[in-house]
Amino acid sequence: MSKMTLKTEGDTHIIVTRRFAAPPEAVYRAHTDPKLIQKWLLGPEGWTMPVCINEAKAGGKIRYEWTNGKGGGFHITGEYLELEPYNRIVHVERMHLPDPTPDNHIETRFEADGAGTLMTMRMTLPDGKTRAAMLATGMERGMEASYVRLEGML
C-alpha cells in the first residue's frame, strides 16, 4: 500500500523514493512553485507554512517557515545549486532551531515512470552524527505530535 521508501545508505545518506500519478513536469512544478508547496509540504497535521520563498534558479534562495498556530514553529533556509527542468533539483538546506543545523545537501530526481513519476531524493549530511541528529529532529516533530495527542487523552 505504501508507495514511499525511506532508507539510510552508508554513514551520511538518506534516500527517499515515491511514485506519483502525474508526469515529471507537474511534480517538478509542485516542488518549485511556492503556491503549490504551501499546499503540501506541511508535516504533521495542524501545521501550516505562512512564509514560502522559493527562487527556482541556480543561486536562488529558499526560506520556509512553519507554525502549529499555538506559538510553535521553526524555519529552514537554503540555496539552489542546480535546476534541470523537469528532471533534477540540487539544493542545500538547514534548519534553524534557532541555531542552524549543518547543511543538508539534497538531490531530487524526477523520472518518467509510465504515465507517472518516480521521485528519488538523496540527502547527504556532513557526517553520521549529523544524520542521526537530523533523523532525531524529524522524529522529534512526530514524537511531539504524539505526546500532544496523549496529553489530550489523559
Place this chain on the structure above:
Amino acid sequence: MYDLDDAFSALADPTRRAILARLATGEATVNELAEPFEMTQPAISQHLKVLEDAGLIVRRVEGTKRPRRLAKAGIEAIDQWLAMLRKALEANYDRLDEVLAGMGKHKKGKKR
C-alpha cells in the same frame, strides 16, 4: 526487566531522544555523547542513567571507559521514531497527490 512506563518517560525528553539517535550510529563513550549537546558530563550521565534504568541502553566495561550502546528496547524505540518520520513524510506526499490531481484537472494549456 523492561518496563513500558519507564521507557515512555525516558523518551519524553529531547536530549535523551537525541542520545538514542546518536547511539543508533554505534557505541559511544560518555565524552563522545556529551560533545554535541553542550552539557556537562554529570548532566549527560544523569540522562544515561535514566535510559539505562528504562532498559533502552546498556553499558560495557573497557578499562576505565564505559561505552554505551542501544539495548533491544532502544532499537525498537528508534524503529518507532523512524516509522513516525516516515508517516510525516507520507502525509506530505499524500497531500501532494491531491495537489497533482488538481493540477491535471484545472490546467490544460502548457507554460514554458
